[in-house]
Each structure stands twice: as structure tokens, then as C-alpha cells.
Amino acid sequence: MESKNKLPHPLFYLFPLYVIGLYFFIVGIVNAYVFLAPIAIAALVTMILLPIARKLEIWGVNRLLAAFLSTFLALSMYLAMFVLISLQANNIYENWDTVKGRLHSTIGKIQGSIEGISGVSPDEQLEILNIPPSAVPSDSTKADKEKKRKETASSGEKDNKAEAPEKNKGVKTAIANFFDFVGYSLLTFIYIFFFLFYRRKIRLSIIRFFPKSEGTKTTKILNGSLTIAxxxxxxxxxxxxxxxxxxxxxxxxxxxxxxxxxxxxxxxxxxxxxxxxxxxxxxxxxxxxxxxxxxxxxxxxxxxxxxxxxxxxxxxxxxxxxxxxxxxxxxxxxxxxxxxxxxxxxxxxxxxxxxxxxxxxxxxxxxxxxxxxxxxxxxxxxxxxxxxxxxxxxxxxxxx
Incomplete structure (x- = not known):
């Protein structure tokens, strides 16, 4: 009788609550990406820059200037990498026609090799892979496009007017995405500066969340976390x-x-x-x-x-x-x-x-x-x- 009246383990009741809480926690993190991601990245970069800021302060630089110089160093490296990637990407864009020609030639060679081994024609290969022939331009498709372009030259102005809104929409989207990227980047470096400048206050704020009797353990956790990062x-x-x-x-x-x-x-x-x-x-x-x-x-x-x-x-x-x-x-x-x-x-x-x-x-x-x-x-x-x-x-x- 005693075994029948015995209550289940508390975890039996708490486990569903833990699962529900974890689910909503992850959903919240996903939805808060725009807000939390710059802070998380700034926190990690701050840990990298912290030794530099401390060294500057040891040399006699005040904390405000040390935080600014450390942040400026990180920003300079970020901009240098951004410029390097942009130049390389622009080089690819300028030679895009050559790149496409090489790609089409390589695809043609691969299709020819497959046809020689298996006997499956290029058109049948595309059909098996469920790829439309228009997705793989060939000489004939290029000629057809050129012929079609000449036939529709008289109605070019109307086509341009019809396509103009779509092009403008694409340009506006690209510009908006670029400014969003720049805004998030600048916000991240602003966070980095303030994290470096107010690092003592942040540390003391974290310590105050725990009892004074646990001060040694709290300090050990903070120092260990900072060191490992x-x-x-x-x-x-x-x-x-x-x-x-x-x-x-x-x-x-x-x-x-x-x-x-x-x-x-x-x-x-x-x-x-x-x-x-x-x-x-x-x-x-x-x-x-x-x-x-x-x-x-x-x-x-x-x-x-x-x-x-x-x-x-x-x-x-x-x-x-x-x-x-x-x-x-x-x-x-x-x-x-x-x-x-x-x-x-x-x-x-x-x-x-x-x-x-x-x-x-x-x-x-x-x-x-x-x-x-x-x-x-x-x-x-x-x-x-x-x-x-x-x-x-x-x-x-x-x-x-």
C-alpha cells in the first residue's frame, strides 16, 4: 500500500517545465539575433583586446584613451580585411564573363566524359538531375538569345520601362542591406569601446549577483572564463x-x-x-x-x-x-x-x-x-x- 501512495520524483513534474522553458529560451534567442549577436561578438572581441588595453594602461595611458586605441586597432584590421575582400570580389566581378565561359566549358567537358562512359547524352543528364536546359547555356542557346534580342529590339523601350521598377527595387534592397551591415558593424565596435572602458563596473556587477561568502568561487569563475576565452x-x-x-x-x-x-x-x-x-x-x-x-x-x-x-x-x-x-x-x-x-x-x-x-x-x-x-x-x-x-x-x- 505504501508503494502505491508514494509520490513520483520531483523531476517527473519539473522535466516538462524545463523542456518548455528551454524551447522558449531558444526561440527568444533566435528572435533576438539582431540585438544579441552584436553584443556577443563585441564581448568576445573585447576579451581579445583586453590584454592590449591593460598594456596601454600600464604604460601610462588613461583608460578612456586605452579603450579608444584598442577599439580603433580592431576597427582598422576589420576595415583592412573588408577592403581586401572587396578588391578580390571586384576582380571576380570584372572577369565574370571569362569565369562563366570557363565554367560552361568545364561543364561541357564533364558532360562529354559522362556521355563517353555511360552513353547518356547531355540533355538526358540534365533531365535526370531535373535541371532545365536553360540553366546550362550552350552555343545554340546563346544564338537563340541573340536572335530573340534582335527581334524584340523595337520594343526595347517598353521592356526597359517594365523592368525599371524591378531593378530599382533590387538596388534599394542591396543599399538597405549594405547600410544594415554597416550599422551593425559600427554598433559592435561601440559596444567594444564601452565594454573596455566600463569593464571594472561590469565585473563588479556580476560579482554582486552572488553572495559575499561565494566571492572566491565567483572570482575564480570569472578569471577562468576570461582566460579560456x-x-x-x-x-x-x-x-x-x-x-x-x-x-x-x-x-x-x-x-x-x-x-x-x-x-x-x-x-x-x-x-x-x-x-x-x-x-x-x-x-x-x-x-x-x-x-x-x-x-x-x-x-x-x-x-x-x-x-x-x-x-x-x-x-x-x-x-x-x-x-x-x-x-x-x-x-x-x-x-x-x-x-x-x-x-x-x-x-x-x-x-x-x-x-x-x-x-x-x-x-x-x-x-x-x-x-x-x-x-x-x-x-x-x-x-x-x-x-x-x-x-x-x-x-x-x-x-x-
């Missing part, structure tokens, strides 16, 4: 720089069009674990197709990526990044996918350091220690891990 982010920036150099040299030697831009994109994408490398490789292979599609280009891109990944994994990363963020591979994949679903590319990039800080917090709070254990790499050793770890140590020894 700084080491990870600064290490990643150094890693991106070296990867950019490796990719640029390899892509230039291979003969890929716009090697600097493609290399920069590939290096920045490396901040997204696992997924970023694959995306960068696919983009580079697409540029190899656009650059002519010769077999040597594909081999060159593959060799460049293989060499870069080896250097990154076993030489650069152990030195400049190491195990700064103590997240296990399973959690890393989960948080990257979750970050992508919530905030896109921005979410994928910032998810790792934020969850690394969450682990620091969980390890210091008794009730959250199981979560910290799940996020971390404790008790995950295996023979494969031992082999890779010993290989990395041997490679380290070679470069000392």
Missing part, C-alpha cells in the same frame, strides 16, 4: 593567419583564380570545427572548376588542403591553441550544429568559446558538475587518442 580566441586568430599564408602559397602555385580571397575564406572557416574545413575545401574545388577544371588544379587544391590540415592539427594547433577549451568532440559537434541552427555562421563560430566558459562555470557549481563532466573530456581516453597524442608530442619535439 582569451587563450582560445587569440590562438585561433594566430592559427587563421598561418593557415591563410599556407593556403595562399598553395593556391597561387596551383593557379587558382583569386587565391588570396579563397585562402582567407578557407582560413576563417577553420574557426568552425569539422564543418568549416569541409566547406572551405568545397569552395576551393569549385574555384578550381571555374579556373579551368584541369586535373592539376584539383590535385593542387587537395595537396594544399592536406598539407595545411596536417600542419594545423599536429604542429600549429598544439602550440598556439592547445586544449584551451576542454570540450569533448561529441559536445563540440552538437554545439556547432546548434549554434548554426540558432544564429547561422556567427553561432557556429562563437558557440565553442561560450560553451567552454559554460564548462568553467559548471565545474565550480556543485549542482552543475554533472553538466561540466558531460561537456568535458574526462574519462574519454582511448588507444587511438593515446597514439595521436604521442605522435603530436613527437612532432613538438622536432620543432623545439
Amino acid at each position: 582569451q587563450q582560445y580566441l587569440i590562438g585561433r586568430l594566430i592559427l587563421i593567419f598561418f593557415l591563410w599564408i599556407i593556403y595562399s602559397v598553395g593556391m597561387t602555385i596551383t593557379g587558382i583564380d583569386s587565391p588570396i580571397l579563397i585562402s582567407l575564406i578557407a582560413a576563417v572557416l577553420s574557426m568552425i570545427p569539422y564543418v568549416g574545413t569541409v566547406i572551405g575545401y568545397v569552395i576551393a574545388m569549385m574555384m578550381a572548376v571555374v579556373s579551368g577544371g584541369e586535373t592539376g588544379l584539383f590535385i593542387g587544391v587537395s595537396i594544399t588542403y592536406g598539407l595545411a590540415q596536417f600542419v594545423e592539427s599536429y604542429i600549429l594547433e598544439p602550440f598556439v591553441v592547445g586544449d584551451k577549451v576542454d570540450l569533448n568532440p561529441l559536445v563540440t559537434i552538437i554545439v556547432v550544429v546548434l549554434g548554426g541552427l540558432v544564429w547561422g555562421v556567427v553561432g557556429m563560430i562563437i558557440s565553442i568559446p561560450f560553451f567552454g566558459m559554460l564548462k568553467i562555470i559548471a565545474d565550480q557549481i556543485e549542482v552543475l558538475k554533472p553538466l561540466g563532466y558531460f561537456l568535458g573530456q574526462e574519462d574519454m581516453g582511448s588507444k587511438d587518442d593515446d597514439f595521436l597524442g604521442s605522435l603530436a608530442k613527437k612532432l613538438k619535439g622536432l620543432f623545439k
Whole structure:
């Protein structure tokens, strides 16, 4: 009788509430992207700039000027990268006709090879892939377009008047998107300046949320979170720089069009674990197709990526990044996918350091220690891990 009257565990009632709360929390974060994303990015960049601001203050620069100079340095690097990408993109735009011609030629070669192997004609290939023939221009379609253009030349003014509103709408949308981008960027750097300038007040405000008896633990959490974010982010920036150099040299030697831009994109994408490398490789292979599609280009891109990944994994990363963020591979994949679903590319990039800080917090709070254990790499050793770890140590020894 006693067992029948025994009440269920409290978690039985609370679990549905936790699930509902988590759902609305994620929905709220998604809807608040425009507001929260600049703040999150500014917080991470502030952690990178904090050592610079502190060094300036040690040299006798007052906090206001130190915050301004640190923010100006970050803004200058951002503008320099923006100009570099713009120049490379403009180069692609100016040579777009040549790029399209190479792409069409490469597609024709691929279709011809497939026809020679399987006997399926190019038109049948497009039909199998459910691609309309108009999507793959050929000489005949170009001639038809030219003929149609001449036939409709007399009604050109009417067509222009009809298309003018659509063109104006597209231009207005592009201008609006550009100003939104500039506005969000400026807002982010404004946040960075104030975060640097008022960092002491922000720190004390956080400490006051917790009892005075927990002051030591709170300070330990804040210092640990700040340290792990700084080491990870600064290490990643150094890693991106070296990867950019490796990719640029390899892509230039291979003969890929716009090697600097493609290399920069590939290096920045490396901040997204696992997924970023694959995306960068696919983009580079697409540029190899656009650059002519010769077999040597594909081999060159593959060799460049293989060499870069080896250097990154076993030489650069152990030195400049190491195990700064103590997240296990399973959690890393989960948080990257979750970050992508919530905030896109921005979410994928910032998810790792934020969850690394969450682990620091969980390890210091008794009730959250199981979560910290799940996020971390404790008790995950295996023979494969031992082999890779010993290989990395041997490679380290070679470069000392």
C-alpha cells in the first residue's frame, strides 16, 4: 500500500517545465539575433583586446584613451580585411564573363566524359538531375538569345520601362542591406569601446549577483572564463593567419583564380570545427572548376588542403591553441550544429568559446558538475587518442 501512495520524483513534474522553458529560451534567442549577436561578438572581441588595453594602461595611458586605441586597432584590421575582400570580389566581378565561359566549358567537358562512359547524352543528364536546359547555356542557346534580342529590339523601350521598377527595387534592397551591415558593424565596435572602458563596473556587477561568502568561487569563475576565452580566441586568430599564408602559397602555385580571397575564406572557416574545413575545401574545388577544371588544379587544391590540415592539427594547433577549451568532440559537434541552427555562421563560430566558459562555470557549481563532466573530456581516453597524442608530442619535439 505504501508503494502505491508514494509520490513520483520531483523531476517527473519539473522535466516538462524545463523542456518548455528551454524551447522558449531558444526561440527568444533566435528572435533576438539582431540585438544579441552584436553584443556577443563585441564581448568576445573585447576579451581579445583586453590584454592590449591593460598594456596601454600600464604604460601610462588613461583608460578612456586605452579603450579608444584598442577599439580603433580592431576597427582598422576589420576595415583592412573588408577592403581586401572587396578588391578580390571586384576582380571576380570584372572577369565574370571569362569565369562563366570557363565554367560552361568545364561543364561541357564533364558532360562529354559522362556521355563517353555511360552513353547518356547531355540533355538526358540534365533531365535526370531535373535541371532545365536553360540553366546550362550552350552555343545554340546563346544564338537563340541573340536572335530573340534582335527581334524584340523595337520594343526595347517598353521592356526597359517594365523592368525599371524591378531593378530599382533590387538596388534599394542591396543599399538597405549594405547600410544594415554597416550599422551593425559600427554598433559592435561601440559596444567594444564601452565594454573596455566600463569593464571594472561590469565585473563588479556580476560579482554582486552572488553572495559575499561565494566571492572566491565567483572570482575564480570569472578569471577562468576570461582566460579560456582569451587563450582560445587569440590562438585561433594566430592559427587563421598561418593557415591563410599556407593556403595562399598553395593556391597561387596551383593557379587558382583569386587565391588570396579563397585562402582567407578557407582560413576563417577553420574557426568552425569539422564543418568549416569541409566547406572551405568545397569552395576551393569549385574555384578550381571555374579556373579551368584541369586535373592539376584539383590535385593542387587537395595537396594544399592536406598539407595545411596536417600542419594545423599536429604542429600549429598544439602550440598556439592547445586544449584551451576542454570540450569533448561529441559536445563540440552538437554545439556547432546548434549554434548554426540558432544564429547561422556567427553561432557556429562563437558557440565553442561560450560553451567552454559554460564548462568553467559548471565545474565550480556543485549542482552543475554533472553538466561540466558531460561537456568535458574526462574519462574519454582511448588507444587511438593515446597514439595521436604521442605522435603530436613527437612532432613538438622536432620543432623545439
